[in-house]
Amino acid sequence: MTLLMPKDQTDQASPNKTKTMRELGPVDISGIRDAILNLPLELWESEDTSKPNKFKELGRTSHIVFKFVKDYDNHSDAKFYDLWEEWKEKLQPVLEEATRPYGYAQGNFSRIMLAKLPAHSKIKPHIDPYDSSNFTHKIHIPIRTHADVEFMVGTKRYHFPEGYAFEVNNKAIHAAFNNSDIDRIHLIIEYFEEV
Numbered sequence: 001m002t003l004l005m006p007k008d009q010t011d012q013a014s015p016n017k018t019k020t021m022r023e024l025g026p027v028d029i030s031g032i033r034d035a036i037l038n039l040p041l042e043l044w045e046s047e048d049t050s051k052p053n054k055f056k057e058l059g060r061t062s063h064i065v066f067k068f069v070k071d072y073d074n075h076s077d078a079k080f081y082d083l084w085e086e087w088k089e090k091l092q093p094v095l096e097e098a099t100r101p102y103g104y105a106q107g108n109f110s111r112i113m114l115a116k117l118p119a120h121s122k123i124k125p126h127i128d129p130y131d132s133s134n135f136t137h138k139i140h141i142p143i144r145t146h147a148d149v150e151f152m153v154g155t156k157r158y159h160f161p162e163g164y165a166f167e168v169n170n171k172a173i174h175a176a177f178n179n180s181d182i183d184r185i186h187l188i189i190e191y192f193e194e195v
Contacts, residue, residue, distance in 0.1 A: 044116060
């Protein structure tokens, strides 16, 4: 991933994509929080080694990927990873609740993953440069966070509390800063309407 400046941040394929950040509302994470927090370090390490999204801007962020695009320029062609079968019943209610505000009759996910930003680390300011990002809503659902964790979109900084869903414009410059003593964990999804 390279740091690219968009020609026009308002020129996006999805007219419903937020221009900066949008709070989608509360999401019940009680059915998944403990299971995610108890994932063994060995699983994080093995899944992170084989993840498709290895970009230098992500720094020390670890990922467990459940679904991901096959081609970065095609949001509608994605594949499920092996762990999805084990996790789908737990994650499906959270995904449905987080995306309900869009009201899409035929919504789908191009990416579903967990992201762990270690204590005292950051994700560098960047823009997701691929065409698939033009069509999707990038949604963060904090599973574990701290008051000293911030998310930046454009020039504004936000704190995303646990149990809420937030759409961020990944075609704008964005970054994350974990200035706390704990690892921040988000469930991250990219959602779109099939037409």
